[in-house]
Amino acid sequence: MYPRPIPRPVLTPADQASAAAKARFWNRVARKYAADPIADVAGYEATLQRVQALLSPEHSVLEIGCGTGTTALKLAASTRRMLATDISAKMIAIAREKLASLSQPLPQLRFGLADAETTASGGVCHDAVLAFNVLHLVSDLDQAIQAILSTLKPGGLFISKTPCLAEMNPLIPRLLVPLMRALGKAPDVLVFDAAQLQSALERRGFVIEAVERHGTKRKDIRVFIVARRPR
Ligand SMILES: C[S@@+](CC[C@H](N)C(=O)[O-])C[C@H]1O[C@@H](n2cnc3c(N)ncnc32)[C@H](O)[C@@H]1O
Secondary structure, three states: OOOOOOOOOOHHHHHHHHHHHHHHHHHHHHHHHOOOOOHHHHHHHHHHHHHHOOOOOOEEEEEEOOOOHHHHHHHHOOOOOOEEEOOOHHHHHHHOOOOOOOOHHHOOOOEEOOOOOOOOOOOOOOEEEEEEOOOOOOOHHHHHHHHHHHHEEEEEEEEEEEHHHOOOOOOOHHHHHHHHHHOOOOOOOOOOOOHHHHHHHHHOOOOOEEEEEEEOOOOOOOEEEEEEOOO
């Protein structure tokens, strides 16, 4: 069994500098990110339906790395309450604009600024934590998983969809991404495959309940994983 509460990772000065650099990058690209269309609409809809089926109107849900809130805005109505967080103030500002402009109010949903590797939950424990397209962007995968575990109730679900860059042509993560990073056009990324992500979750005590791919175009490197924190 886990000691309760699970300790949250402690921020070192290096962590703080890395978090600030991440926030700067994502602040810079936030407006463009908001304007970009979803690349695989059918795959995205499949993921939404799958997640909706896992959530319940009783659930308190945390989304980490929510970006401009597109997914939170679609899922919040299936929950009791949802806190969607991101490290980028610009992303959160856009998400709040979208929430404010809804024709129907969505009182379940709040957006907040938080680093998923440290303070994602604001001290509250959730029935489910969601992470879409973000685990490959953290600095330390084990630390991020520990932070996620610390925000989940025993028996709670972690649901993620994550690009596994090790499943791409190796020239992309090894050459193209570092080049784009040097030009300020790509963030720091972690390169792992689905098996490595699964092992990292299991090492921290998660029980894997599903491993799926929902993409409908070409090879899908984004693995969808459902994992449970044991009771
Ligand atoms: C590729 S976008 C994905 C956004 C959204 N989840 C989606 O699927 O459209 C990655 C997001 O993760 C956020 N992010 C990156 N590192 C983060 C961290 N350590 N903590 C919280 N958010 C982070 C970025 O600011 C950005 O909004």
